[in-house]
């Protein structure tokens with residue numbers, strides 16, 4: 001089925017980010033460019049510490065960039081004369097470590113965004129939150145607190161909390177990293193279902209290469225620090241995808257392609273680490 005989404009196209013153009021803690025320059029991202037089409041699931045893989053989160057944070061507006069520009073649907077988020085993007089509900093982030101309010105129920109957490117933005121009344125926001133949680137298979141835990149449900153459930157609730165704002169882009173920074181394999185596969189299926197429903201653009205940082213191919217339309221492999229696009233692998237496996245997909249010849253071929261590029265960078269990162277230690 002063609003993706004008819006026309007919102008959420010991200011252009012990352014020649015972005016450089018230099019941190020300057022106490023006068024010591026750390027170049028995290030260098031001249032990095034990527035084009036992400038509206039409604040695309042774009043997976044980012046690369047060595048640890050290479051600058052992936054830095055790039056995501058710049059898109060979210062959590063920190064500035066040193067040079068280059070980032071556009072959303074052709075509009076400048078940050079670039080010349082505007083080092084930092086405004087934070088906005090059209091770009092929602094789900095972090096590596098959970099960020100639900102522990103003192104609010106799942107429904108209250110999900111309803112929070114529309115409530116504080118004054119977009120709907122409390123009753124309307126709560127009703128929508130409960131409906132959306134039910135759609136995500138969490139209908140029977142809407143009145144529970146995050147501490148009372150499994151980590152998988154609270155991560156799913158976090159994605160619902162992001163989606164209730166109807167974002168153009170969902171920015172995911174390894175939200176399932178610490179989970180066991182079974183929970184993770186359930187999370188991925190749930191994310192794919194959500195994607196099929198919403199067709200929201202997804203920018204997803206992930207370490208696991210198989211998962212990157214299973215979920216993505218494209219896998220962008222980035223270099224060891226400073227982060228730059230090394231290679232883009234297109235995943236032309238039709239959706240909906242199932243776990244059987246992973247045993248296909250096509251999948252294995254893609255795995256080899258991604259693995260080779262990542263491995264090269266991992267070796268460089270390792271050698272760079274050794275040089276730093278020497």
Ligand SMILES: Nc1ncnc2c1ncn2[C@@H]1O[C@H](COP(=O)(O)OP(=O)(O)OP(=O)(O)O)[C@@H](O)[C@H]1O
Nearest residue numbers: 019020021026028047048049050051052053054055
């Ligand atoms: N606030 C900061 N000040 C100074 N340096 C920073 C800051 N944040 C990150 N860095 C450095 O920038 C580099 C890139 O960090 P970043 O967190 O973006 O990498 P990453 O690819 O997300 O890593 P990981 O895969 O481990 O999550 C690292 O060398 C890190 O130490």
Ligand SMILES: [Mg+2]
Nearest residue numbers: 052053054173
């Ligand atoms: Mg990171």
